[in-house]
Amino acid sequence: MIRQDEMFSPGLQNRQRRNRIFKWIFLSANLLGLVVLAALLVKVMRDSWGWLDLQFISSFPSRFPEKAGILPALYGTVYLMIITAVFAIPLGIGAAVFLEEYAKKSKFLSIIQVNIYNLAGIPSIVYGILGLTVFVRWMMLGRSLLAGGLTMGLLILPVIIVTAQEAIRAVPQSWRHASYALGASKWQTIRYVVLPSALPGILTGIILALSRAIGETAPLIPIGALTFIRVIPGSLFDSFTVLPIQIYNWTSRPQDDFRAIAAAGIVVLLVVLLGMNSIAILLRNKYQGRIKEV
Amino acid sequence: MASKLKGTKAGFILALFTLSLAAVLVLAACGASNRSQSGQASLSGSIQIDGSSTVYPITEAVAEEFMNIYPDVNITVGVSGTGGGFKRFTAGETDMSNASRPIKDEEAAKAEENNIEYIELPVAYDGITVVVNKQNDWVDRLTVEELKKIWSPGSKVTKWSDIRPGWPNEKINLYGPGTDSGTFEYFTEVINGEAKKSRSDYTASEDDNVLVQGVSGDRYALGYFGFAYYLENSDKVRAVAIDGGSGPVEPTMETINNGTYKPLARPVFIYVNKKSLERPEVKEFVKFYMENAPELVEEIGYVPMPDSVYQENLNKIN
Secondary structure, eight states, X not given: OHHHHHXXXXXXHHHHHHHHHHHHHHHHHHHXXXXXXXXXXXXXXXXXXXXXXXXXXXXXXXXXXXXXXXHHHHHHHXXXXXXXXXXXXXXXXXXXXXXXXXXXXXXXXXXXXXXXXXXXXXXXXXXXXXXXXXXXXXXXXXXXXXXXXXXXXXXXXXXXXXXXXXXXXXXXXXXXXXHHHTTOOHHHHIIIIIHHHHHHHHHHHHHHHHHHHHTOOTTHHHHTOOSBOXXXXXXXXXXXXXXXXXXXXHHTSSSHHHHHHHHHHHHHXXXXXXXXXXXXXXXXXXXXXXHHHO | OHHHHHHHHHHHHHHHHHHHHHHHHHHHHHHHHHHTTOSOOOOOEEEEEEEOTTTHHHHHHHHHHXXXXXXXXXXXXXXOHHHHHHHHHTTTOOSEEEESSOOOHHHHHHHHHTTOOEEEEEEEEEEEEEEEETTXXXXXXXXXXXXXXXXXXXXXXXXXXXXXXXXXXXXXXXXXXXXXXXXXXXXXXXXXXXXXXXXXXXXXXXXXXXXXXXXXXXTTEEEEEEHHHXXXXXXXXXXXXXXXXXXXXXXXXXXXXXXXXXSSEEEEEEEEEHHHHTSHHHHHHHHHHHHHHHHHHHHHTOBOOOHHHHXXXXXXXX
16 A cells, blocks of 8 residues: 555656646537637628618619618528428437337448538539529429438438437447336337437537528529529528628628628528527427426 | 526527518518519510620620519529520420520520521620739730730740740739630630640639739739629739731720620620510510610620610511
């Protein structure tokens, strides 16, 4: 015992110093991201100052920066995200449940698994071309909101599947056993034990996936998302535009004022993103609370 | 318990935030629908336009003005690029196509295959401006041969003195548009003799504003981009007169319009499907386009065609 103390005590100061060093390294890793984000926010806010008002939100695009607005793009983005979510979330969770709970381990399954991982890394423009061929041409959906939403759904599906799988895998095996021991069927176990406790993790994946989709332009350009449109889409089959496309178009104009309204557009995009994520965070908080009570 | 309470509170704030977002959306929609009910409404229908991003601002301006008069006509304009636009146009998907170059043979063949007849209407000039830094006091003009010497693939020009003896023995920093740009395609075609063939060791950006920034902050810079960007930034960079064989000519509205600024000015077009032209709203729109183009084109920073061209276009559609 005494010998052990002698071995450790000389290093104590050293170890504590090392501990402090690593703490600072991790803290600065955190700060770096925050500082960049803060700088971006300050720059965007300052550029958009005076341009972001109700008139901007309620107007259609115009060649005059002071008359131009973001309304059709705002509606396009909100509708597109709803379609994407309705399509991709049930499908993604369903696929994850099958892969984790029902599928038997086999070579075939691991091929599928590898493919899903790969799909998550494919450049988004490829999904656009796929969407153009499958949804616009074959399924004759036209260059519509629906075709855009389905394409975006495909784009984020792999991310949702992979994160949902991880969340389901993290549910302790003993909980499932306890459920079976009480006489529950497999479906009942999934419905009342696995999914509720995996939900916070699944929702985190959904937040990440939808946050990616809301900023994408590349997959929508082959679909034919427009830049100049003066009606709000009224049905699934109407043509549309989205915020990032509108913002990109404004930044490439020669006049300085267009860059100011592009900044205002970015602020609107961030607000929509926050609004969308807040719904998911709300749900996550609710379910996290429930698990703690268990 | 405490953390749970906190969670609910945060949740409440978030819910409030989402609700107010929804409220703004609804309000905005109301405001918009009220506005579109004013004005006369003798025409209705929809017109689909796609194509070049260079021509987009002109068509956007015309569409905006047109829809102020005829609010029931719904015009949509996309920016798929000249090639992407023609792909849709020759398949009969769009009524009109914006184009920064004339239609290619294979695109015309595709149109014929699909029984699409069309007319070509030049609507404006798009000039390319070669620019240098404001503090550059040695360059007075550049000939087309000198430009070719600078920009051709495998160019040996690395210093200003390589272009013309007597110019500073300093490294030349080149700025130009990226390879997807129509400006790049056109410049390389007329200067280097073949489209898309260019030296590649220069600072490239698809965003012309970045090029303006680059040249304005670098005394030994040389760059080129669209005339509209030069007009907007003529206080930051200096345009170089171009000698196309008959003396140096500065790029201005006048020299581009009367054809003396050669060879870096090109016409841009709209293509109209003949079948679509039978619809009254399309015909009225094209007519409106030609009647208002001179004024709107200049307002946007492009150079209008001579009046006779617009008159000829009007004759073509009647």
